[in-house]
Amino acid sequence: MEVTRRQALTAVAGAAVGAAGAVGAARLTEHLDESTPLPFYGSPVSAVRPDRSAPSATAGSVVWGGPGGAGDATGQRRVALTFDDGPHPDWTPRVLAALEAEDVPATFFCLGRNVRDHGDLHRESVGRHELGNHTFDHRDLGRLDWSACRDEIARTSGLMEQTYGSAPTLFRPPYGHLAGAAVLAAAEAGLTTVMWSAQAREDLVAGHPDRIVDDIASQVRPGSIVLAHDTGSEDRLVTIDRLRAVIGRLRSDGYSFVTVSELVAAGPAPSSR
Numbered sequence: 001m002e003v004t005r006r007q008a009l010t011a012v013a014g015a016a017v018g019a020a021g022a023v024g025a026a027r028l029t030e031h032l033d034e035s036t037p038l039p040f041y042g043s044p045v046s047a048v049r050p051d052r053s054a055p056s057a058t059a060g061s062v063v064w065g066g067p068g069g070a071g072d073a074t075g076q077r078r079v080a081l082t083f084d085d086g087p088h089p090d091w092t093p094r095v096l097a098a099l100e101a102e103d104v105p106a107t108f109f110c111l112g113r114n115v116r117d118h119g120d121l122h123r124e125s126v127g128r129h130e131l132g133n134h135t136f137d138h139r140d141l142g143r144l145d146w147s148a149c150r151d152e153i154a155r156t157s158g159l160m161e162q163t164y165g166s167a168p169t170l171f172r173p174p175y176g177h178l179a180g181a182a183v184l185a186a187a188e189a190g191l192t193t194v195m196w197s198a199q200a201r202e203d204l205v206a207g208h209p210d211r212i213v214d215d216i217a218s219q220v221r222p223g224s225i226v227l228a229h230d231t232g233s234e235d236r237l238v239t240i241d242r243l244r245a246v247i248g249r250l251r252s253d254g255y256s257f258v259t260v261s262e263l264v265a266a267g268p269a270p271s272s273r
């Protein structure tokens with residue numbers, strides 16, 4: 001079957017949506033055999049600058065977790081809690097209060113538009129929690145070219161630096177969608193791209209909200225990065241409402257809590273935590 005470039009790109013984008021799962025995979029297989037060309041430069045999947053000029057970075061990194069167990073130079077069972085999509089007045093203050101009550105640091109991946117509108121919510125987070133870049137408008141970077149990815153990242157980092165006095169060093173792509181252009185843009189911005197290795201799965205505990213504690217604890221290993229959200233659909237309140245219970249459970253399992261930068265750094269964990 002003859003497949004046009006546009007159809008091929010549509011298939012890629014459709015598969016990248018991911019939630020469709022098998023449907024997306026089937027479409028990808030159907031349209032993208034090895035004879036189907038993708039544009040060499042300028043598409044979302046390209047990690048080459050569209051004009052083929054040299055990238056401004058020679059390397060970048062993507063992390064799903066930190067060293068754990070025997071691989072952790074600190075010898076500790078450490079975990080990093082992360083909260084995406086805020087700051088927002090609905091839940092961010094509740095998350096901050098729970099973290100404060102438990103004396104636990106976390107990492108917040110902020111949307112630029114929310115920093116613009118509600119940035120004050122994190123005024124006191126600076127120096128205690130870590131604030132990372134989650135793009136300005138939560139667009140799917142799997143659909144954006146290099147310059148658009150660059151713009152999403154740069155606008156957000158610039159605003160965060162202006163608002164909080166320091167630019168972020170971490171970046172998390174919305175939906176965990178990471179194509180070549182986004183990898184390149186994040187590397188050129190000097191950001192470490194942060195995925196996750198455990199997550200709050202509110203959909204799996206519908207009707208049994210207390211099970212969220214067990215569900216999260218069952219996924220966590222030394223070095224895990226845990227994904228949660230501090231704004232969004234109502235079902236996510238299942239986690240927010242039980243955040244102190246989740247922290248207590250992980251503590252009883254022997255975990256201590258660090259920011260993502262602390263988790264992925266080779267150095268020792270702060271002794272106070």
Ligand SMILES: [Zn+2]
Binds near residue numbers: 085138175
């Ligand atoms: Zn998000």
